[in-house]
């Protein structure tokens with residue numbers, strides 16, 4: 147039986163609305179008295195998330211008391227339902243064409259069938275902005291905290307919540323690099339070499355997609371390094387946190403993973419999917435399992451569009467399948483340095499939704 151609590155404070159679901167007004171859209175919170183103009187530099191998504199995250203931070207509850215808020219309300223937030231299951235996570239959902247944003251505790255089953263929603267990693271709720279002079283950037287620190295693949299996994303999950311669902315794969319690959327390489331003030335200097343590794347080169351499209359989403363803003367270069375770096379300001383304050391050495395190492399890992407097994411292709415969708423699978427793979431077993439909707443969302447795709455991409459990943463993927471009952475995607479990655487020729491033979495016909 148599912149544990150319930152009668153305390154109203156245990157209702158971990160918060161909603162903000164965007165209301166039109168003469169001075170531009172207003173962000174109105176249904177929980178507190180907050181009512182303020184939407185900042186010109188911020189997207190509705192990040193402004194809403196920032197306010198809602200404040201509630202989630204203040205209304206903490208021990209994990210054993212957290213329940214699926216979707217279930218508590220009769221599962222009206224999503225169409226189909228096969229019962230609550232899985233751990234409780236924070237889910238950011240967009241409704242009524244972006245006029246309403248909701249952050250709520252939801253079980254994994256409900257989260258995976260909620261449209262226009264993405265899970266927000268809890269680690270992003272514990273942000274502490276430190277002044278830049280308190281962080282000695284020269285001193286090499288030993289990496290600590292989660293491993294590179296966990297850090298990248300959390301970033302992909304976060305970006306699935308923070309960026310509009312139509313954001314392209316190139317822009318998402320770029321956002322991962324910017325988010326992991328920026329300083330504690332959100333500034334990032336991205337070397338052209340990194341962009342080349344991402345096969346984005348001088349393509350302006352991914353940048354303008356992120357600018358249109360009001361996720362970052364490119365800034366003109368003042369020094370003589372024009373042409374060698376792109377300088378940008380990340381506008382998403384939720385991401386501002388110290389510990390750059392850890393993030394840098396995760397950024398380098400993400401760069402390698404997006405490349406591995408994709409040497410022959412420049413298609414950013416394949417590269418992003420390769421990165422996403424690597425981030426969700428158990429490094430010791432080389433296998434992974436995750437909700438299909440979640441992987442698709444992190445790749446900026448609908449599940450039906452994900453399957454053909456998986457079929458094109460013969461150089462890095464041994465096999466993949468989708469469980470009919472669970473809806474989970476399972477896969478096995480080719481060991482690093484494996485033979486591509488072998489992989490083609492072994493993977494042909496292996497991947498398909500299970501019958």
Ligand SMILES: [Zn+2]
Nearest residue numbers: 175177178180
């Ligand atoms: Zn509020």
Ligand SMILES: [Zn+2]
Nearest residue numbers: 216217221256
């Ligand atoms: Zn539900």
Ligand SMILES: [Zn+2]
Nearest residue numbers: 214230253256
């Ligand atoms: Zn549920």
